[in-house]
Amino acid sequence: MIEDKEPIYFTSEPKDAARKPYYNEIYTEGDWNDRERKRILIFDTTLRDGEQSPGASLNKNEKLRVAKQLAVLGVDVIEAGFPISSPGDFEAVKLVARSVKGPIICGLARAIKKDIDVAYDAVKDAEHKRIHIFLATSKIHMKYKLKKAEDEILRLAVSSVKYAKTLCEDIEFSPEDASRTDRYFLHNVVKSVIAAGATTVNIPDTVGNITPSEFARLIKGIKDKVSNIGNCVISVHCHNDLGLGVANSLVAAQNGAGQIECTINGLGERAGNASLEEIVMAIKTLTPDLTTNINTKELYKTSRLVSKLTGMQIQPNKAIVGANAFAHESGIHQDGMLKERTTYEIMRPEDVGVEGTRLVLGKHSGRHAFKARLKRLGFILKEDQMEKAFNRFKKLADKKKKIFDEDLEAIMDDDILKIPEELRLIHFQISSGDKIKPVATIEVKYKGRHYKKTSTGDGPVDACYKAIDKVIKIGGKLLDYQIRSVTSGKDALGEVSIKIASKGKTVSGRGASTDIIEASVKAYINAANKLVYKSPKQ
Numbered sequence: 001m002i003e004d005k006e007p008i009y010f011t012s013e014p015k016d017a018a019r020k021p022y023y024n025e026i027y028t029e030g031d032w033n034d035r036e037r038k039r040i041l042i043f044d045t046t047l048r049d050g051e052q053s054p055g056a057s058l059n060k061n062e063k064l065r066v067a068k069q070l071a072v073l074g075v076d077v078i079e080a081g082f083p084i085s086s087p088g089d090f091e092a093v094k095l096v097a098r099s100v101k102g103p104i105i106c107g108l109a110r111a112i113k114k115d116i117d118v119a120y121d122a123v124k125d126a127e128h129k130r131i132h133i134f135l136a137t138s139k140i141h142m143k144y145k146l147k148k149a150e151d152e153i154l155r156l157a158v159s160s161v162k163y164a165k166t167l168c169e170d171i172e173f174s175p176e177d178a179s180r181t182d183r184y185f186l187h188n189v190v191k192s193v194i195a196a197g198a199t200t201v202n203i204p205d206t207v208g209n210i211t212p213s214e215f216a217r218l219i220k221g222i223k224d225k226v227s228n229i230g231n232c233v234i235s236v237h238c239h240n241d242l243g244l245g246v247a248n249s250l251v252a253a254q255n256g257a258g259q260i261e262c263t264i265n266g267l268g269e270r271a272g273n274a275s276l277e278e279i280v281m282a283i284k285t286l287t288p289d290l291t292t293n294i295n296t297k298e299l300y301k302t303s304r305l306v307s308k309l310t311g312m313q314i315q316p317n318k319a320i321v322g323a324n325a326f327a328h329e330s331g332i333h334q335d336g337m338l339k340e341r342t343t344y345e346i347m348r349p350e351d352v353g354v355e356g357t358r359l360v361l362g363k364h365s366g367r368h369a370f371k372a373r374l375k376r377l378g379f380i381l382k383e384d385q386m387e388k389a390f391n392r393f394k395k396l397a398d399k400k401k402k403i404f405d406e407d408l409e410a411i412m413d414d415d416i417l418k419i420p421e422e423l424r425l426i427h428f429q430i431s432s433g434d435k436i437k438p439v440a441t442i443e444v445k446y447k448g449r450h451y452k453k454t455s456t457g458d459g460p461v462d463a464c465y466k467a468i469d470k471v472i473k474i475g476g477k478l479l480d481y482q483i484r485s486v487t488s489g490k491d492a493l494g495e496v497s498i499k500i501a502s503k504g505k506t507v508s509g510r511g512a513s514t515d516i517i518e519a520s521v522k523a524y525i526n527a528a529n530k531l532v533y534k535s536p537k538q
Helices: 022-026 060-073 089-097 113-123 139-146 150-165 183-196 212-225 245-254 276-286 296-309 331-339 367-377 383-399 404-418 462-474 516-532
Strands: 040-043 078-083 104-110 129-136 172-174 199-203 233-238 259-264 422-432 435-447 448-455 477-485 494-502 505-513
Touching: 022 462, 040 276, 040 435, 060 078, 060 296, 060 477, 078 089, 078 383, 078 505, 089 113, 104 113, 104 172, 113 129, 113 150, 129 139, 129 150, 129 435, 139 150, 150 172, 150 183, 150 199, 172 233, 183 199, 183 212, 199 212, 199 245, 212 233, 212 245, 233 245, 233 331, 245 259, 245 276, 245 516, 259 276, 276 296, 331 367, 367 404, 383 404, 422 516, 448 462, 462 516, 494 516, 505 516
Parallel strands: 040 078, 040 259, 078 104, 104 129, 129 172, 172 199, 199 233, 233 259
Antiparallel strands: 422 435, 435 448, 477 494, 494 505
């Protein structure tokens, strides 16, 4: 442990009091925590605290990918890892520090000389670097985890900051479990580490057990009672054990905090951390006196990247980035949305990088949304046709959780418009193997005449499709081909769904059979009939 024999409690700031780090242009001269339309610094700890989520481990190249995207997103600080924790984490932090420009690159360290040395070694090549030191200050942590008294904890806090300051200008200090720390002792720690050189003091709600009103009082108390607080940025780091992480972060910003620590998708220990995307959009939507540097149109992309690399799936009803965040199924909601978007949306999906609002058709949907979807698909129906189609849709919706565009097209084609079978399969035969070129012979009836055509292809399905094309000559381009099992077992019924395009027109087709080649042929013929039919689509 670092020893320091100088006085523990500082009653006035030394001559070389903490200087502001490189981003001092964010604030004008004076107290950093008192600005009109204050810019809140976003400190992203996805690569450190977020990676501590069980099963969310990232290798160094994956960390670099995330860090580069975080820079594009516009975060102010990237906490790239805890370098002393493993050689791999050290290398990852070092790689991020060397490669990512723009944000401050931060390494975490305990109040131990070796930790601080390793953290500095990891971040020293960064364009802008920071060492983040933490030391528990609550009675429960001091008694059971550290087995140290208050005076020793305070001495370690001061000496560690002073030592780190000899290596790096930008030092952040976190009194771990601050929300459960005695207030008088917490104020002494904060004042002392600022005087020792800390440029940011972070107030963590480590176990997520404080209410927003109480946390607001805690931050305001620090701002009012710590005399040298104007020499540093107040930061907060809120965990989400009771689902209050975002709320606590916001009230802290409104009561003097200048930095919020958070993670993409709310990843982190236990129930996770305050979610970056929720904090940023809440600030943008609800707090006109606050702002951030985040490019919100990159939020969805960043969220998906982190989810993909960590393997941590995003719940559908997750705020901002969940699959259902901008989806509406209720008929009342859909009707309101079609009349005026702001009736049920307080944000534009485009603002977070989502393509647009989704009106999900299901059993709760009404006629207005159903008619709008059919119109978008190009179907203009008479009143009696619309009523028949809507009733057919409602019956299908009782059987399926979600209705897709292909389902609506099937309703229209099979039940309402009744597309005639201009092209009908009579017989097909294929010859294929691993050492011979697939050959397909197709016999069909097209517009009253029999045809028999043969073709080769890259596979048996491709050969069949090319043979059919020789008959109908539509020059169709296969856009999508999917197979799913309708039943189980070795003799399972397989369903093939395809999309083909021809002369500016795109249609879907379906076919089912225990023979997947036959199902593929049926799907293509189903689609081809739609292409050659003169429908009332506009």
